[in-house]
Amino acid sequence: MPGATTAAIVDSRRCTQHSEGPATVLAIGTANPENIILQDDFADYYFGLTKSEHLTELKDKMKRICHKSGIEKRYIHLNTEIIHAHPEIIDKHVPSLETRVDIVATEVPKLAESAARKAIAEWGRPATDITHLIFSTYSGCRAPSADLQLASLLGLRPSVSRTILSLHGCSGGGRALQLAKEIAENNRGARVLVACSELTLICFSTPDESKIVGHGLFGDGAGAVIVGADPSADGEHPLFEMVAASQTMIPGTEHALGMQATSSGIDFHLSIQVPTLIKDNIHQCLLDAFRSVGNTDPNWNDLFWAVHPGGRAILDNIEDKLQLQPWKLAASRQVLSEYGNMSGATIAFVLDELRRRREKEEDMQQQPEWGVLLAFGPGVTIETIVLRNPLSRGLKGN
Template sequence: MTRDKAGNAYESCSIEHGYAPATVLAIGTANPSSAIVPSDEFADQVFRVTKSEHRLTDLKEKLNRICHKTGIEKRHFQLTEEILRAHPEFLDSTLPSLDARMDTVETEVPKLATSAAVKAITEWGRPATDITHLVFSTYSACRAPSADLHLASLLGLRHSVCRTILSLHGCYGGGRALHIAKDIAENNHGARVLVACSETTLPCFSMPGGCNLVGDALFGDGAGVMIVGASPFTISERSLFEMVSATQRTMPGTEHALGMQVTGRGIDFHVGVQVPKLLGDNVERCLLDALALAFGNDDHDGNNVTWNDLFWAVHPGGRPILDKIETVLKLEPDKLAASRHVLREYGNMSGATIVFVLDELRRRREEEADHDHQLQEWGAMLAFGPGITVETMVLHGPRNPKAN
């Protein structure tokens, strides 16, 4: 108990800060098991279930060509033919269908996140009740109470857990959620933050030709969860990636290039063909800002930066984006291998995708350590979405991922 100058008693409230940069302590991922669609069958399935295969043959061939160029082999979907039969309004653009779509995702989005969270919590080695904060990112649900509360209930988190929901951040949602978790962990002693990203394309589904064909060929469903904290660590906890610095940069005048809009028919999205070039033109500036923050050099001009000396976790928004970043930064072919693997196996799962990339990256680093390969300690994470907004993070990985 403390007293003010007048002698009145009051409770002293202080904030204890973390001792070190925040660290990713565990990762879990999950995908719907209801439908796994190979890319070379996607157009046939979509046109068959929408009864459009004999009416829109040219459009079907165009979608087939786009799917082939994406480099994606398969994607997971929550939407099934049974759901479409139960909801014919999903196939009629003249009918309102937002409520019916939200009725479905209200349950499925937190359920998918729970599957990923259980894996992360098991790896973490502490009970779910030790989670102090929850940051949930999704574009797929737009109701309150929202998916964060449902997830907290499904996991049995404490009623005092501090929740934050990020809505419609799209593909940079995972990067933004990690940025927020870093700030929380470093400014609240003992905080353990569960970062959840869960997405399903059901709110965006429409008749062939009703929205962007590139988006139809790119996006899939998935959830990724990470647990973030700062030292001191318990015996069961180990550092996967230290989050050294984080920045956000918005490219002015690019709002038209990438975006989403909630309508009575669901969520419409737009991906402009100029997105890879815009990212290529700005990626070095984003990286230099994050490096300057990490190493305390505001005058950092990049002269001493060798991009191939870093490991990379880049959101695979599409193959042209990865190709452009690789070209601009003059990266060796294997530098974006984790991102390309995730794109090939799952497609673009919006904000959840960066979690899959980090999980794949840590798996590869552990394999390299098993073969006595010398690992690069410093890395960079990039996530981008509507705005165009770029989340950049400087990462530090242990030399021996299995020893700490």
């Protein structure tokens, strides 16, 4: 009977659609705008750009924030030419959301394209082999959105399965990677392009007591990661295995970190409580994540760490709470120093930095086998992924 035959085919396909192994990171690409601002010069740049030089006390406070930030430089798309063309951006009494959206609608996918092309080149397969696209940004307020634009720029197949994540903030990269893991492991042969692209232009504002901490931390950038399970033997090189993933929301912390669209762009709120909230909850999140893979008593210093560098205080608090050796968060601190906090895109830069550091180590036997990825965003939300070094795994015969 035709119905029975069809049902048998469906059942057979369901049994074989899952991957045999865990999702892996197969390639990484990053990109930044050309405009570089040294952190020591940022207060002068920012107060000059916004014509706020008369706010001397606030400017001095920003200088102190920048000096203690652990940041040396940042990349920022916004410049004097854009302000001259669109003065409404620095006039809080004039609506500017439409202007900002018009700019980022072009520039956000363009920056993502640059990062994605680097990842695809490293991957070594044609872009048309990508089956799924996940795009995360807080800069998007329009549809069709950046995912469709990026697919067109890269020449992906019309049948590519697209997902857009909006306003996940700094946890966007971690959330996108978790979704990519689920897709890769439940769709045999899937190759997922994760793209995160952020421009602070969408939330740029004139100096305000409640916002200068954020303006002193955030920069612009894009990260791209290709994820797939069961790497092919003819050229795919797994960089990190994603063994388990979880998301935790800290109850009662919705007030601490958030974003809201207004007539003057995206208004972000960043409480000084965030580093402490993360410190008070990180240990239990990590215990829960590692228990899910059968490790009930992990030694945190035996792991490698890919932590979103939301700010120096967040890294310091995690290091203190877990009693980590000073070099354990070196990759995150290096990215913070070189780029600042690029929101969801930053975790791709941290993974890339970890990969480079690992490649420089001569003794692969000494490399940690297990690691963890952490990202933090509105909620307050903690994204956790248990990672495994496929090179150490091979050397140890597991």
